[in-house]
Amino acid sequence: MHTPSPIFAYQEKPTLLDFPGKWAALLFVSGCNFRCGYCHNFDHLARRKTGITWGHLEKTCDRFKKDWVDGVVVSGGEPTLEPDLPRLIKYLRDRGFAVKLDTNGSRPDVLKQVLPDVTYIAMDIKCSLARYPEFVAFADTAAIACSVELLKPLGRACEFRTTVVEGFHTPEEMRAIAPWLRGAARYVLQPFLPRHNLPDDALRGKPRTSMDTLQALLAEVRRTVPELPVEIRRGG
Ligand code: SF4
Numbered sequence: 001m002h003t004p005s006p007i008f009a010y011q012e013k014p015t016l017l018d019f020p021g022k023w024a025a026l027l028f029v030s031g032c033n034f035r036c037g038y039c040h041n042f043d044h045l046a047r048r049k050t051g052i053t054w055g056h057l058e059k060t061c062d063r064f065k066k067d068w069v070d071g072v073v074v075s076g077g078e079p080t081l082e083p084d085l086p087r088l089i090k091y092l093r094d095r096g097f098a099v100k101l102d103t104n105g106s107r108p109d110v111l112k113q114v115l116p117d118v119t120y121i122a123m124d125i126k127c128s129l130a131r132y133p134e135f136v137a138f139a140d141t142a143a144i145a146c147s148v149e150l151l152k153p154l155g156r157a158c159e160f161r162t163t164v165v166e167g168f169h170t171p172e173e174m175r176a177i178a179p180w181l182r183g184a185a186r187y188v189l190q191p192f193l194p195r196h197n198l199p200d201d202a203l204r205g206k207p208r209t210s211m212d213t214l215q216a217l218l219a220e221v222r223r224t225v226p227e228l229p230v231e232i233r234r235g236g
Pocket residue numbers: 032033034035036038039040041042045046076077078104
């Protein structure tokens with residue numbers, strides 16, 4: 001009870017926005033193996049930090065239960081880097097929560113292990129596969145490709161999502177991503193949101209991605225792979 005859990009932080013108020021159909025608590029695991037220039041959590045989550053104790057987590061879960069929370073989102077950072085992730089997910093399931101997992105897709109071996117206990121999974125598609133090393137400083141593109149193929153058969157229990165950065169996510173980029181995701185049941189485009197402390201200072205002053213850009217890229221995805229269900233999420 002006094003040992004650290006994998007959870008570094010949590011959002012006090014549950015949300016209806018992050019887990020389809022659930023009143024959900026948001027839990028955060030620290031540490032990430034990507035370096036996204038637009039990361040909102042980079043200061044807090046990119047490096048591993050000591051988690052809250054299991055006892056603290058238990059009290060927090062009890063409180064969420066009293067607030068009618070029926071789902072938990074395990075986010076990060078990158079949760080699959082956490083060795084205790086399978087234990088954490090089982091722990092949450094045993095307390096009656098449905099579990100959603102957010103992932104960057106870098107650890108397909110871990111995804112395979114935890115999928116039976118996960119209700120919904122959201123995997124980031126940062127860019128076309130070939131540009132991962134340049135865009136997020138992650139070179140193992142075979143791992144990313146493997147995760148995509150692993151998750152496609154989940155159908156509506158999985159979403160792939162891209163945070164669209166104007167100027168980088170061009171129609172050409174969408175023409176590379178869309179065929180890769182053929183067979184997926186949900187692809188979401190969401191806007192880049194500016195913030196003063198983004199890791200890439202060139203992005204700090206950049207405006208939020210416009211709805212016109214999102215709609216143009218959505219149309220490009222539909223033109224390229226008409227059967228791929230794609231939607232826009234407006235973001236916070
Ligand atoms: S994968 Fe997520 S947590 Fe990691 S750097 Fe990128 S945006 Fe941040």
